[in-house]
Amino acid sequence: MNSFSFHNIVINSDMKKQQILGYTIDDLKQVLKDLGEKPFRAEQIYTWIYKNNVHSFSDMQNISKHLRNLLNDNFTISCLKEEKKDQSKIDKTVKYLFKLDDGNLIESVYMRDGNRVTLCVSTMVGCPVKCPYCATGLMGLQRKLTTAEIVNQLLIINNSESKPITNIVFMGMGEPFLNYANSIKAAQIFNAPSGCEISARKITISTCGIIPAIIKYTDEGWKFKLAISLNGVNKFQRDILIPYNKKYPLEKLLDAVKYYTKKSGQRVTFEYILINDFNDSIDDAKEIRKMLRSIPCKLNIIPFNENSHVPFKAPSEKNLNRFLKILYKAPFAITVRRSKGPDIAAACGQLFSEYNKK
Ligand code: SF4
Structure with a gap:
């Protein structure tokens, strides 16, 4: 403290x-x-x-x-100022743009799905990982958010929306495990019975694979859900999609995840952004099935959302179905997660403080 x-x-x-x-x-x-x-x-x-x-x-x-x-x-009490909000005409997702005290800008996304209301929070202005499919990565790291700046996103949005937030995902701008202490503190405040009182299993922290932080998280015994951005099945694909793979390679990452699942007794979620003609082949699907079969996990397949900042393409329906068919008999649960708010650039990988450029 x-x-x-x-x-x-x-x-x-x-x-x-x-x-x-x-x-x-x-x-x-x-x-x-x-x-x-x-x-x-x-x-x-x-x-x-x-x-x-x-x-x-x-x-x-x-x-x-x-x-x-x-x-x-x-x-x-408050350290963010709401600058702008846009609502999707497709699914009512709302994207908020906040100004920080130093003039930097961040985005957060409020998503409804029946009774589940999820907030996607940011933990950094920009991000040092620089994944080429992600608009936030293009900004590089401007700075990390304080705990208060992470928490304040929820307070302002809960105050502004009619349905209270029930779930939190640390999947907005920034890599939460490179802002470990502030992200964990924010998750504790979201979870506190006298605070936001959101159950630990409804708070998901997502990392691209920062191995020392996964080990620390495991050893500290946190109960929040852990998600790992897998996105590729081999060194070639991951080195391109997640440049930190060169520092924290896939095999060692999988060892760290196994350490987590074994020690915590919890399942992990793997996120796999499916990109046209890059990681959506039959062999890729077979490799995932083999790679994850011994890990208690769930696999979220996220068809890539195209955006003007990056060169990748969304997978065709044909490739998506072919991919799913191969994974159909895998011994782990699989969901296809269509990102929300694509018409307001609120979808996965699309957050970018365009206003920073002004
Ligand atoms: S995908 Fe996540 S880790 Fe990669 S650049 Fe974007 S915010 Fe950073």
Whole structure:
């Protein structure tokens, strides 16, 4: 947690205000203890922010005036500004564009599917992995988001939409496992009973295969769902589609995933973006079947969404069906996930802060 003491809160009036959304409930209890307050005040503050959607410390009526003033002087609640939102005419998906305090921009996507309402959050401005099929990768890494900037995406969108968010996927802009500490903290806040109260199994963290982070995640015992972007079945395909494969090669990645499934007892989800005439052959499907047969997993096949930023093409229906037919008898579950919001560039791999270019 951020080291923070009563002493420097009171005397350092010039100190930059802290983003309270960046504090897990345990962090906040510690801060309040340092302030000479009872730790249960943290639950009250969490309830005001996450359950009652209150944006001002002054409105937190069951908290003493003294503490409200201290909070006001030293913390901010909101750190994002909604710049724009677009709604898909095809499936009502909504894409939000947010401005950060330093002027950078990020996007988040709100998707409805019956009773399930999923938020796709961003963890970085741009991304260093530079996958060539992904518009975010083209931006390179501008900077990592703070925990508060990740959490604030949910608060603003929940406040703006009529149906509350039930599921979170860390699949927006950025590689969450290269912003590990802030992403995990944000997931903890989404999950906290006095916070957003979203069950751990409804929070999915997706990585392109950052092996040391997968091992750390496993050893720390987190219960959030883990998804791995597979996207290729051999070194050639993965080196092209996910440049970090050169650093974290496929065979070692699969070993790390096996370590995770064995130690956690959880199934993993593999994501496979199907690209026309690149990774959609009969041999590719056979190789996936062989490669994943001993791993407790689910495979999500995502037909590629074309966009103006990248040269790849969507698979033909014929190739998609051929691919599925070969996988039909695989010993793991397979789903085809059609990305939402393609008409507003909200689909998988399409997030890109075009406004950054202005
Ligand atoms: S696909 Fe994910 S890891 Fe790859 S560049 Fe895009 S955001 Fe980064």
